[in-house]
Amino acid sequence: KGWNVERLDPWRWKIPRQGNMKTDGLVYATERMMASIREEQALEQVSNVACLPGIVGSSMAMPDIHWGYGFPIGGVAAFSVEEGVVSPGGVGYDINCGVRLMTTQLTLDEVGGERIKDLVCALFRNIPSGVGSSRKDMKLKDAELDRVLLQGAAWAVSKGFGDPSDLEKIEEGGSIPWADPSKVSPRARERGRSQLGTLGSGNHFVEVGVVEEVLDPQVARVFGLHLGQITVFVHTGSRGLGHQVCDDYIRLLLKSASKYGISLPDKQLCCAPVESREGRDYLGAMGAAANFAFANRQMITHWVRETFEQFFGASADRLGLRLLYDVCHNMAKIEEHHVEGRLRKLCVHRKGATRAFAAGHPQVPATYRAVGQPVLIPGDMGRYSYVLVGTDRAMAETFGSTCHGAGRVLSRHQAIKSSKGRSIAQEMEQRGVFVMAAGKATLREEMPEAYKDVSDVVAVVHGAGISRPVARLRPLGVMKG
Numbered sequence: 001k002g003w004n005v006e007r008l009d010p011w012r013w014k015i016p017r018q019g020n021m022k023t024d025g026l027v028y029a030t031e032r033m034m035a036s037i038r039e040e041q042a043l044e045q046v047s048n049v050a051c052l053p054g055i056v057g058s059s060m061a062m063p064d065i066h067w068g069y070g071f072p073i074g075g076v077a078a079f080s081v082e083e084g085v086v087s088p089g090g091v092g093y094d095i096n097c098g099v100r101l102m103t104t105q106l107t108l109d110e111v112g113g114e115r116i117k118d119l120v121c122a123l124f125r126n127i128p129s130g131v132g133s134s135r136k137d138m139k140l141k142d143a144e145l146d147r148v149l150l151q152g153a154a155w156a157v158s159k160g161f162g163d164p165s166d167l168e169k170i171e172e173g174g175s176i177p178w179a180d181p182s183k184v185s186p187r188a189r190e191r192g193r194s195q196l197g198t199l200g201s202g203n204h205f206v207e208v209g210v211v212e213e214v215l216d217p218q219v220a221r222v223f224g225l226h227l228g229q230i231t232v233f234v235h236t237g238s239r240g241l242g243h244q245v246c247d248d249y250i251r252l253l254l255k256s257a258s259k260y261g262i263s264l265p266d267k268q269l270c271c272a273p274v275e276s277r278e279g280r281d282y283l284g285a286m287g288a289a290a291n292f293a294f295a296n297r298q299m300i301t302h303w304v305r306e307t308f309e310q311f312f313g314a315s316a317d318r319l320g321l322r323l324l325y326d327v328c329h330n331m332a333k334i335e336e337h338h339v340e341g342r343l344r345k346l347c348v349h350r351k352g353a354t355r356a357f358a359a360g361h362p363q364v365p366a367t368y369r370a371v372g373q374p375v376l377i378p379g380d381m382g383r384y385s386y387v388l389v390g391t392d393r394a395m396a397e398t399f400g401s402t403c404h405g406a407g408r409v410l411s412r413h414q415a416i417k418s419s420k421g422r423s424i425a426q427e428m429e430q431r432g433v434f435v436m437a438a439g440k441a442t443l444r445e446e447m448p449e450a451y452k453d454v455s456d457v458v459a460v461v462h463g464a465g466i467s468r469p470v471a472r473l474r475p476l477g478v479m480k481g
């Protein structure tokens with residue numbers, strides 16, 4: 001379509017303010033990426049978001065942008081707490097979907113060859129996965145579920161899942177303080193009750209990998225990363241509970257748009273003023289779902305450690321299964337940012353985007369504060385993934401945000417069609433990656449060609465200066481949902 005986009009430099013494109021837009025759109029992409037982004041409705045979504053009241057700065061999209069519910073995936077938008085809005089579509093259905101990365105003392109020869117297969121099988125046995133996966137052994141009582149929703153990862157640690165020292169290596173310390181479990185519906189609770197401690201389906205994964213290239217030795221040292229080191233990624237979110245919270249509040253906020261006189265270019269952008277009752281209720285429920293996700297990743301981390309201990313016959317301490325960091329990539333948060341020389345309180349929506357705070361920020365863990373926040377960017381199950389670090393430029397330009405992954409180029413349906421007659425598991429094995437999935441169609445939906453090349457995406461955020469590459473990881477064995 002004939003979107004009016006102006007190229008600002010090799011990495012940035014502006015959608016000039018027009019019609020009901022209250023600000024410009026700003027898209028991070030190369031010329032080649034832009035050619036395919038133009039084919040989708042994603043640019044329209046960027047300009048739709050720019051129409052919402054109280055938006056501060058530009059309506060932004062990262063290079064992993066693709067179509068999403070209301071807001072594009074890869075979208076970043078900040079709203080004034082006083083005059084702006086909060087929108088469930090700007091967070092996404094999988095509230096606090098996120099990624100964590102563990103480092104180990106293990107080397108390639110200790111997990112290579114046939115061993116990786118046995119290790120992935122062992123992970124599969126110990127971590128429930130798949131569509132609607134649940135744990136029959138643990139159906140949480142209401143009071144216990146309330147504690148999960150209030151405390152997040154800290155609840156999991158109090159139950160013996162992991163170590164208290166893990167908590168400082170999690171965004172927000174693994175616990176959203178404004179969470180309000182009383183705003184989570186009975187239906188959402190029912191869906192969450194038996195799903196805590198499960199991976200879920202499709203794109204969610206536990207991945208054993210190796211550090212293949214160190215791009216910034218100084219920062220890598222601070223993060224505890226080195227060449228040839230074995231690492232473990234965990235990618236999952238808030239399961240049915242978060243999905244139901246999103247559903248519930250979309251339904252509710254569809255009504256508040258007219259109540260508060262907000263005109264929506266697209267119903268899917270339904271929202272409420274941040275400080276309205278509806279807005280606060282959504283934020284409270286969203287925070288609770290986010291805590292569920294933090295607890296979920298913490299429990300899975302514990303089972304990864306147990307699995308490694310059994311498999312290698314050594315303690316997790318000896319194996320060095322240390323949590324490097326845990327990032328959220330579907331969240332809205334109240335944060336303070338400098339805008340035109342003034343410190344302002346904003347509701348920052350990151351949907352398929354990652355916080356990337358710079359060196360010196362008080363919310364960066366003390367051990368990393370001198371270099372900046374670790375940013376975890378999974379690529380796909382066949383090629384590679386990255387660890388980046390936040391920059392001052394991100395603080396100045398994107399409210400401390402960057403991309404979250406490679407981003408899809410093929411829908412699940414397209415991927416299944418175009419992989420007809422192929423064995424993705426075999427193709428992966430030829431590349432030296434052992435994969436196993438719970439879902440029948442998962443491997444085809446998730447084949448590497450379904451995603452952009454994450455190195456292209458990282459080149460954009462690096463080129464634009466909104467984060468800096470630290471290390472590249474290669475997958476060895478992947479457990480997919």
Ligand code: 5GP
Binds near residue numbers: 205
């Ligand atoms: P999302 O949560 O938006 O679906 O996914 C985050 C990102 O994870 C995707 O954009 C994709 O780049 C990446 N990803 C999906 N599956 C895998 C996988 O099996 N391994 C790795 N390393 N990355 C993946």
Ligand code: MN
Binds near residue numbers: 097235329
């Ligand atoms: Mn995710």
Ligand code: MN
Binds near residue numbers: 094097098236
């Ligand atoms: Mn997810």
